[in-house]
Amino acid sequence: VKLVIGIVRPEKANDVLEALYRAEVRGLSISRVQGHGGELDRVETYRGTTVKMGLADKVRFEIAVSDPFVEPTIDALRQGAQTGEVGDGKIFVVPLERVVRIRTGELDHGAVTPVGP
Amino acid sequence: MSEINTGDTAWMLTATALVLLMTPALGLFYAGLVRSKNTLNTFMMCLAAIAVGAVTWTLVGYSFAFDEGNGFIGGVGFAFLNDVTLEPRDGTTIPHLLFMAFQGTFCIITVALVSGAVVERMRFSAFLVFAALWSVLVYAVLAHWAFGPGWLLDNGTLDFAGGVPVEMGSGFSALAAALVVGARKDYGRQALLPHNAVYVLLGAGLLWFGWFGFNGGSGFSAGNSGVLAFTNTLLCPAATLVVWFALDAVRDRQVTAVGAATAIIVGCVLITPAGGFLSPSWAMALGALGAVPSYAVIVWRPRTKVDETLDVLAAHGVAGLTGILFVGLFAQTSWNGVSDGLVYGDAGQFGWQVLAALAAPAYAFTATFVLLKVLERLMPLRTSEREEALGMDIVHHGEEAYATGEGAILVEPETSPPRRTVANPT
Numbered sequence: 291v292k293l294v295i296g297i298v299r300p301e302k303a304n305d306v307l308e309a310l311y312r313a314e315v316r317g318l319s320i321s322r323v324q325g326h327g328g329e330l331d332r333v334e335t336y337r338g339t340t341v342k343m344g345l346a347d348k349v350r351f352e353i354a355v356s357d358p359f360v361e362p363t364i365d366a367l368r369q370g371a372q373t374g375e376v377g378d379g380k381i382f383v384v385p386l387e388r389v390v391r392i393r394t395g396e397l398d399h400g401a402v403t404p405v406g407p
Numbered sequence: 408m409s410e411i412n413t414g415d416t417a418w419m420l421t422a423t424a425l426v427l428l429m430t431p432a433l434g435l436f437y438a439g440l441v442r443s444k445n446t447l448n449t450f451m452m453c454l455a456a457i458a459v460g461a462v463t464w465t466l467v468g469y470s471f472a473f474d475e476g477n478g479f480i481g482g483v484g485f486a487f488l489n490d491v492t493l494e495p496r497d498g499t500t501i502p503h504l505l506f507m508a509f510q511g512t513f514c515i516i517t518v519a520l521v522s523g524a525v526v527e528r529m530r531f532s533a534f535l536v537f538a539a540l541w542s543v544l545v546y547a548v549l550a551h552w553a554f555g556p557g558w559l560l561d562n563g564t565l566d567f568a569g570g571v572p573v574e575m576g577s578g579f580s581a582l583a584a585a586l587v588v589g590a591r592k593d594y595g596r597q598a599l600l601p602h603n604a605v606y607v608l609l610g611a612g613l614l615w616f617g618w619f620g621f622n623g624g625s626g627f628s629a630g631n632s633g634v635l636a637f638t639n640t641l642l643c644p645a646a647t648l649v650v651w652f653a654l655d656a657v658r659d660r661q662v663t664a665v666g667a668a669t670a671i672i673v674g675c676v677l678i679t680p681a682g683g684f685l686s687p688s689w690a691m692a693l694g695a696l697g698a699v700p701s702y703a704v705i706v707w708r709p710r711t712k713v714d715e716t717l718d719v720l721a722a723h724g725v726a727g728l729t730g731i732l733f734v735g736l737f738a739q740t741s742w743n744g745v746s747d748g749l750v751y752g753d754a755g756q757f758g759w760q761v762l763a764a765l766a767a768p769a770y771a772f773t774a775t776f777v778l779l780k781v782l783e784r785l786m787p788l789r790t791s792e793r794e795e796a797l798g799m800d801i802v803h804h805g806e807e808a809y810a811t812g813e814g815a816i817l818v819e820p821e822t823s824p825p826r827r828t829v830a831n832p833t
Contacts, residue, residue, distance in 0.1 A: 301797060304596075326814070334805050334806055334807065334810070334815075335805055340818040342815070342816045343814060343815055343816075344814040344816045375793075
């Protein structure tokens with residue numbers, strides 16, 4: 291069982307959700323984050339104050355999946371989030387020590403596999 | 408020639424300021440309806456209408472609308488405010504200059520209204536050019552027909568405060584603009600929700616407030632027709648609100664806030680052509696009945712491929728048309744001292760209202776369609792897909808509506824004198 295973390299452009303978040311849905315990856319959480327990934331700074335001006343925006347808004351996906359779903363999840367993230375410009379984001383895959391489904395107490399593989407309707 | 412009346416002049420000065428307030432109010436209303444990344448751009452389109460509209464109106468727009476000319480368009484007698492002085496304007500007791508300013512605020516709000524069709528994707532610079540040309544080629548022409556000595560006014564069409572130029576003019580132009588500019592890239596694929604319903608409500612409230620000057624000032628005096636229109640501007644939208652609540656409740660079992668804000672606009676639009684011509688009771692009937700067609704179009708339009716984004720057609724075009732026709736049925740000489748409608752014995756009046764309801768939409772739609780098609784060949788009208796995704800605020804204005812300042816690095820202002828470059832370092 292792995293945790294796939296995808297950090298993507300906010301405007302691509304919907305495309306990622308769509309791609310994940312198509313790949314039948316169902317359980318996920320997202321959060322709004324700010325970060326910097328080497329893209330060019332955006333310059334904004336408010337009256338006399340000019341600033342470089344060093345941090346860009348990003349959306350962070352956290353998706354816990356069983357091993358066979360790792361590649362499809364990565365593919366879906368890339369497919370949904372890629373524009374080809376610097377700043378498209380990153381994907382991190384990290385091992386998970388333990389996963390527990392709160393409702394049933396199921397562990398690991400059982401906990402990350404969606405239940406049927 | 409009539410004398411200046413200071414009471415009338417005082418009211419018209421106030422009314423002019425009230426109408427000008429409607430444009431920033433519309434900016435707030437529209438800004439709340441779009442996504443947060445387009446807040447400033449949407450508001451700026453309304454401010455652009457003030458900037459561009461006031462200038463074009465002064466240079467030539469006012470003359471094309473209100474100079475004699477022919478039935479279709481005025482001449483250039485008042486261009487550059489030639490002969491627009493402090494003397495009373497013909498048929499009124501207020502200075503001609505004030506009359507020009509009051510009418511100018513109408514041109515401004517109408518240009519701003521059209522922006523609702525193209526927000527979130529039209530390039531700001533292209534909108535500026537469009538606004539300048541549209542205010543002269545479409546608004547001034549329609550204003551001439553209905554307010555100036557144009558063919559509709561000459562034949563007795565009743566349009567108290569702008570059902571023809573402002574409401575049908577903006578509504579049907581908005582439809583044409585949406586068709587030429589095209590839908591937003593996410594339209595029909597993602598839910599595109601209003602980002603701040605409180606802005607929408609506050610904007611609608613301020614628009615209603617301003618509308619008392621818009622309708623109440625269109626009698627150009629503090630006299631009977633102004634008082635009647637002012638009161639009807641209270642009653643008609645209230646009736647629309649009540650019916651809108653009911654329609655919302657029947658459709659979804661819930662009364663919505665964004666729906667209520669829309670109802671205020673629809674009610675104000677309905678009474679615009681009719682304000683000084685209907686009895687208060689008929690004004691309330693208009694508000695109640697007129698809610699239905701606009702509601703129907705608002706429900707139906709998002710099911711189509713036409714991304715007329717902020718429903719200018721439903722709220723202004725359709726409601727303006729309803730109001731124009733309603734006047735032809737229920738106008739009463741006993742209240743307005745001018746003309747009766749069909750129900751009170753004058754079928755011919757209704758005929759001219761029908762003609763206005765056909766001619767104004769036809770001209771507004773066609774002229775705007777052609778104007779944008781021509782502009783499209785000269786400059787790109789829309790922003791790129793990537794820019795649309797980023798949001799118009801950052802792309803076209805270099806600002807954010809909700810900047811947090813996190814991660815913002817101060818760039819030192821250039822205080823030191825420009826560095827002297829050595830021409831020949833050898």
